[in-house]
Amino acid sequence: MTKETFLHDKHVQLGARMVDFAGWHMPVQYTSIIEEHKTVRENVGLFDVSHMGEVFVSGKDSLEFLNKIVPQDISKLHYEKAVYCQLTNKKGGLIDDLIIYKTGLTEYLIICNASRIDEDVNWMVRNAKDFDVKIDNRSHNYSLLAIQGPKAAELMKKMGINTEQNSFSIRPGTAAGIKLLVSRTGYTGEDGFELLVENEFSEELFDKILEEGAAFGIKPIGLGARDTLRLEAALHLYGNDLDENTTPVEAGLSWSIPKEKATDYNGKEVITSQLKNDVEKQLVGLVMQDKNIARHGYDVYFNGDKIGVITSGGISPVLNANIALAYVKNIEEICTGAIVQVMIREKLHDAKIVKRPFVQKHNIVKI
Amino acid sequence: MSITEKILCSKTHEYILENSDNTFTIGLTDYAVEQLGDIVFLELPEVGVEFKKNETFATVESVKAASEIYMPVSGKITEVNDAVVESPETLNEDSYEAGWLVKIEKTGDESELNDLMEYEDYKEELE
Numbered sequence: 001m002t003k004e005t006f007l008h009d010k011h012v013q014l015g016a017r018m019v020d021f022a023g024w025h026m027p028v029q030y031t032s033i034i035e036e037h038k039t040v041r042e043n044v045g046l047f048d049v050s051h052m053g054e055v056f057v058s059g060k061d062s063l064e065f066l067n068k069i070v071p072q073d074i075s076k077l078h079y080e081k082a083v084y085c086q087l088t089n090k091k092g093g094l095i096d097d098l099i100i101y102k103t104g105l106t107e108y109l110i111i112c113n114a115s116r117i118d119e120d121v122n123w124m125v126r127n128a129k130d131f132d133v134k135i136d137n138r139s140h141n142y143s144l145l146a147i148q149g150p151k152a153a154e155l156m157k158k159m160g161i162n163t164e165q166n167s168f169s170i171r172p173g174t175a176a177g178i179k180l181l182v183s184r185t186g187y188t189g190e191d192g193f194e195l196l197v198e199n200e201f202s203e204e205l206f207d208k209i210l211e212e213g214a215a216f217g218i219k220p221i222g223l224g225a226r227d228t229l230r231l232e233a234a235l236h237l238y239g240n241d242l243d244e245n246t247t248p249v250e251a252g253l254s255w256s257i258p259k260e261k262a263t264d265y266n267g268k269e270v271i272t273s274q275l276k277n278d279v280e281k282q283l284v285g286l287v288m289q290d291k292n293i294a295r296h297g298y299d300v301y302f303n304g305d306k307i308g309v310i311t312s313g314g315i316s317p318v319l320n321a322n323i324a325l326a327y328v329k330n331i332e333e334i335c336t337g338a339i340v341q342v343m344i345r346e347k348l349h350d351a352k353i354v355k356r357p358f359v360q361k362h363n364i365v366k367i
Numbered sequence: 368m369s370i371t372e373k374i375l376c377s378k379t380h381e382y383i384l385e386n387s388d389n390t391f392t393i394g395l396t397d398y399a400v401e402q403l404g405d406i407v408f409l410e411l412p413e414v415g416v417e418f419k420k421n422e423t424f425a426t427v428e429s430v431k432a433a434s435e436i437y438m439p440v441s442g443k444i445t446e447v448n449d450a451v452v453e454s455p456e457t458l459n460e461d462s463y464e465a466g467w468l469v470k471i472e473k474t475g476d477e478s479e480l481n482d483l484m485e486y487e488d489y490k491e492e493l494e
Contacts, residue, residue, distance in 0.1 A: 017404075033430040034405045224404070224431055293408050293428050315407050315430055345410075345426065 005050035006143050006199045007206055014220055022115035022239075024051040026223050033224035037317045040188055040229055044149035045221035046209050049187075049194070050202065053117035053139040055110040055124070061131035062106045068265055069127050070100070071248060071257045077102045082168040082185060084256055087112075087120055092247040092267030092274070096120050097238055099185060101170045109170070109181075111144070111194075113238045127266070143202035147209060148192030148229075151216040153365040156182075156193050159212050167191075167364050176208040184364065187226065189233025189357060191364040231323060232316050234285055234356035240296055241283065241311040241325055249274040250327070252283040252356070281308065282330040285358060286340070287321050289350035294324035294342045301341040301348060302334060310342060316358055323358045324351065370463045375480060376489035377439040382463075383483065386470070390445055394467045395427065395436065396486075398493060400458050403429040409455040411469060417443045420479050425468060427458070440479040442471030 002025045011018065016027030027048070029036060039045050057066060066074040070085040077083050079102050087095040096116040101109040112120050121137045128135060147155060157163045159175040165184050173182040178201045186192035197205050210218060227237070236242050242251055249257070249271060259275060261268070288294055294313035299306050308328030316323045324342070328334050336355055341348035374382040380399035384392040400406060408428035418424045418438045425436040448467050451457050458466040473479075484492065 028431070029404055032405050034407075228430060291408060293433070295433060 003051070005048055006202045007048045007050065010203055010206060011048065011220070016220070016222060019223070021223055022051060022113070024114060026051060027220070029222040029224045030220050033222070033228060034315075034317050036219060036221045036225035037228050039217065039219045040149045040190060040221055040225065041318055042150070043217035043219075044147060044151040044155055044213060045188075045219055045225070046206070046213065047146040047148065047221050047226060048143070048206070049146050049226075050143035050199075051114035052144050053110075053112040053114060053120065053137070054142045054144070054196065055112065055117075055121060056136040056138055057108045057110060057124075057133060058104070058106055058136070059131070059133035060106060061133050062108055064263070065128060065131040065133045066100060066108060067261075067263045068131075069124060071261065071265055071267070071271055072100075073258050073261050074100065074108075079104075080169055080171055082170055082183060084168075086248045086253065086256070087123065088248065088265070088267035088271070089123075089244060090266050092249075092270035093244040094238070094242045094246055094248060094251065095123050095244060097236060097242055097253075099183075101183065103170065103181075115239055141199060143197050143199050143205075145195045145197065145202070145206060145209065146186055146188075146192060147195070147213075148186045148188040148190045148221075150191060150362065150365060151218075152190070152192045153367050155209070155213050155216050155218065157367055159209070161193070163367055176205060178205050180205075187233075187235055188229040189235070189359060189361045190229075191362055228314055228317060231312055231314055231325070232318055232357065232359040233361060234325065234358055236325075237312055246327070247271055247274060247279070250279045250281050250283065279330055281327045282334075283311075284326055284328055284334070285354045285356040286310075286313075286324040286326055286342070286351040287319075287354050287358070288324070288342070289339070289352060291322070292342070292344050292349045293322045294326075294344065294349075294351065299343045300326050300328055300351075301343060302328075302338075307334065307340065318359050325356075371486040374463075374486055375439070375483035376486055377437070377483055378492070379437050381437060381439045382486075383439045384463075384467075389472070390470045391440070391442065391473055392467045393439060393469050393471060395458065395462045396489070397462055398490070400462045400466070403427065403434065405430050406455045406458045408433075409452050409458070409468075411447045411452055412444050414444050414447055417441075417474060420475055427455075436468070439483055440471075440473055441475030442473050444469050445472055446470035
């Protein structure tokens, strides 16, 4: 059965086109994906991302437990701070990518992908046997609203939220009399906030944000623009760019992994070896050299040989070009600046390997 | 007489319109372009190429996905709308006049029109 967020009827009422995404009936667009994309890049947009998972981890051994299940060093994570992590299997493959927040001395909040909640929780429970830890999946209790764009901070401030908050941090807050957890994170490459709210207050909060945001040009944004925004920022989408047969090192996520971590974690052997000795496949960014659009699943060629596959592809409204993420063989000639080819409807089209992200991430607005 | 009173539509959302010079114009219905959302790419065939009824003759891409466009009848391409290839967003604004795709000479017989619908019936079928 398809699930609905608490804001489902609101989306329909706003005229959204609804689609099935990861088992959820979600808005893909309200007016136009390109228009919504530009709204987030230029002003501010409001997303309902309540389908995402919220898992609370607590207990005496919560730190040791988390250190066992992700390559990151959670002992370095301070109170009210957040860190981008990966849940890895024993072979170093990605079960999910997620953000871990430290919300108490031995309390953590994990926000994970909607499509992976069950896998993640099952995996955590299986790994929790030797630890004094409580894993509490409360995804069904919470709604999550993302406010993203250069005017997000101004809007949040107007709504009474303390905006003196750094990127990747979380704090309790109140807006319109509603208690929230305010996180300065997002999935767009813009400054932004994610507000965790109990379901029963989500509609009131959503309405209030649209009302207060009108002065800043706010619009509700669907999953269509969420996808084009994250692609410009070269942020991975689980299921497209990440899966259980891909390691964080192959996925270009080495920057997020400490080279030396004292404690053992799932997949440490593979990941440590890959960090030292390199990998066979690598994630690269591509810009098409003509008007053709590379899509998920299209093959990539170099000198007539198949060298990889597109995992995400589409348009970049900001660059007015077509961009893609691809996994290709990790050999010397296939580097930034090299021209490869993408097979589109039985014809090869040139694409240039470029540095990621495609569009520079914007710093947080300090007000 | 409005244009939608003169066209026939296929189940796969193409329309065909008879012109005064014996050629036929083929395009996408307003319903099709609305469903696609922002159209960002269009690939049309070369003049002179022949296609059978129901064969793929073009590709349209929205932000989200690529879709094939099928011949509502068999025919030979006589003219291609280069302007719409250059500015595919034209299709979202008007898929009947500025946003037509190709003109053809029909090569099949009249029975090929049998499964095409009047615009009113096509709209009804969608509901």
